[in-house]
Amino acid sequence: MERRLADTLRESIEQMIVTGEIADGARLDEVRLAAKFGVSRTPLREAFQVLSASGLVELIPRRGAFVRLPSVVQMIEMFEVMAELEAMCGRLATRRISADGIAALKKAADDCDRALMEGDTDQYYRENEVFHHLLYDASGNSFLAEEAARLHRRLQPFRRMQLRVRGRMGQSMKEHRDVLTAVESGDEARAADALHNHVAIQGEKFNDLMASYERTQRQAS
Amino acid sequence: MERRLADTLRESIEQMIVTGEIADGARLDEVRLAAKFGVSRTPLREAFQVLSASGLVELIPRRGAFVRLPSVVQMIEMFEVMAELEAMCGRLATRRISADGIAALKKAADDCDRALMEGDTDQYYRENEVFHHLLYDASGNSFLAEEAARLHRRLQPFRRMQLRVRGRMGQSMKEHRDVLTAVESGDEARAADALHNHVAIQGEKFNDLMASYERTQRQAS
DNA sequence: AAACGTAATTTTGTATACAAGAATGTTGAC
DNA sequence: GTCAACATTCTTGTATACAAAATTACGTTT
Incomplete structure (x- = not known):
């Protein structure tokens, strides 16, 4: 069922965030991550949307996606x-x-x-x-x-x-x-x-x- | 702040759903909606992601986005x-x-x-x-x-x-x-x-x- | 040296293009 | 007439292309 890049990307990024591989407050670089995962920016950005809805990242329009770990x-x-x-x-x-x-x-x-x-x-x-x-x-x-x-x-x-x-x-x-x-x-x-x-x-x-x-x-x- | 097509589209679609303009269970046709709003499918699909996270639509992989009103x-x-x-x-x-x-x-x-x-x-x-x-x-x-x-x-x-x-x-x-x-x-x-x-x-x-x-x-x- | 303004460079947001999968329609066998 | 296999058409998912905004770099002025 969950066979879309966007979904697996969301899981991977989630993992990278909670394990600390991506630091709190850091910007999720679309082109870097796309290169790292060997995908285009399109599914990445879709993953960002749901990560934002879950509260793990904040999406600031025309600025980027930033990791937001709870204090x-x-x-x-x-x-x-x-x-x-x-x-x-x-x-x-x-x-x-x-x-x-x-x-x-x-x-x-x-x-x-x-x-x-x-x-x-x-x-x-x-x-x-x-x-x-x-x-x-x-x-x-x-x-x-x-x-x-x-x-x-x-x-x-x-x-x-x-x-x-x-x-x-x-x-x-x-x-x-x-x-x-x-x-x-x-x-x-x-x-x-x-x-x-x-x-x-x-x-x-x-x-x-x-x-x-x-x-x-x-x-x- | 909220100056992206994806965000305004989300609001519009949300409105169309709760007002009944789009019926419960209906599929959100990407190309039709894109034409209707005069945008491409890209921001539409980003809007779908967050609508899905909010529970108002269900995203079935490779099938589409379906309206899910609560009983x-x-x-x-x-x-x-x-x-x-x-x-x-x-x-x-x-x-x-x-x-x-x-x-x-x-x-x-x-x-x-x-x-x-x-x-x-x-x-x-x-x-x-x-x-x-x-x-x-x-x-x-x-x-x-x-x-x-x-x-x-x-x-x-x-x-x-x-x-x-x-x-x-x-x-x-x-x-x-x-x-x-x-x-x-x-x-x-x-x-x-x-x-x-x-x-x-x-x-x-x-x-x-x-x-x-x-x-x-x-x-x- | 600091501050400002401007040019160059990234980076995001959106559109378009294309490929793979799903839905639909058609034909033929039984 | 029903079912199945295949071809066709649509639709989704992803990649690429391009435009606009934001960031950075740099030179000029004070």
């Missing part, structure tokens, strides 16, 4: 909104989820734990995404599920900053369990709370983020 | 998410708003009332947008404010469906007052509740929406 403050704000959307999903899901849905959620949580214990962080992020997507879908509000998934995807690269710190992993496991038991017991408010707490950057999580952020900043300079 | 169910889902974001704004704004901010909010509510009493609905939508944007900004979370504004804008054409029904206007005025008093008295929960209630499609609002939706459907066919 720490913006990052915390984004996770705060994510937390609220997740809480909403949790509240609705608790009311509407089926027995099969709960079983699937349990399995996803188990898979998360296994990945963590095996130290396979890439696998963890995949399983964690499954867990959260199950909750989004279980909300029964497909628009909410889409929006939550969109923001989750946008935050993915920054989420890694938090969990990299040792010790956070056990904490994350426990938080999944809290969500699960709340959903299972039909306690909407507690499910919402547990999810908000799992996602928002508060307390120790703030310190973890700061430590990670400053490290990446030092790398970039 | 009634999706519309209710969208307003439910909007309600939650507004509630979040209200909760944070209540905690963080300044005296000046409250004064501005009061003025905006007054301007809304005046527009309604004068029967100037266009003016009402403008003033209503001011009122809500003030709340978004007062939340102190700029990312939240942006996201709320984005969704508000996306829902604007469908919002008109609800208020067109006679009698809803007085209701809307009262709801603004409820929000205002809650914010003023520092009652976070009540502010959040009042906003959720103001935005979500519940009770009589559902009937109003249905009546309006069916009317537009009849027009389209």
